Amino acid sequence: AQKITQTQPGMFVQEKEAVTLDCTYDTSDQSYGLFWYKQPSSGEMIFLIYQGSYDEQNATEGRYSLNFQKARKSANLVISASQLGDSAMYFCAMETGTASKLTFGTGTRLQVTL
């Protein structure tokens, strides 16, 4: 069975600082994908970044980067230069097998302060 663990229910970060949101995963599959989504208070889930299990380079998308450590089964999200608009829930998710099914973690609520 696939499992995603996010151990930080809540995090605070000051504006313009970098922050790392933790995610560990468990799967016996060799081929899988890891996703991060942002959910602002409006409720919509916004795709941020993707990492494939065979990708050798860590994924980056603007201020978001994914610190992928395959041996440790971790896929931490790094947000650089935090902005007030980054305050939201962040979910890590894993896709394995067919039909793009995703398994989600329980989320981390990030608050960016002045």
Added chain:
Amino acid sequence: DVKVTQSSRYLVKRTGEKVFLECVQDMDHENMFWYRQDPGLGLRLIYFSYDVKMKEKGDIPEGYSVSREKKERFSLILESASTNQTSMYLCASSLLGLGKTDTQYFGPGTRLTVL
């Protein structure tokens, strides 16, 4: 841009009512999904569909059914709503592919309250 729309943002129903939640996507995606989101539990998959008239159970299908008569539309049905089905319901769609093309795009969610 992919657009996934859901019929209602907020819905209030009574116990025992039959409830329909509608989801429409405009990007010709093969896969469609229904999740419910509860505090502290993340998102849990209820049902998904990888083609018209095809459906598969997710992790928590009990008390729900689905219908996909057209590729762009995926409906979630609560046959007899109960108070423990009060939740946020999120619909998503994705291409049938591998890797990044599997990215799921979500609708705005429907917050359902069952009284």
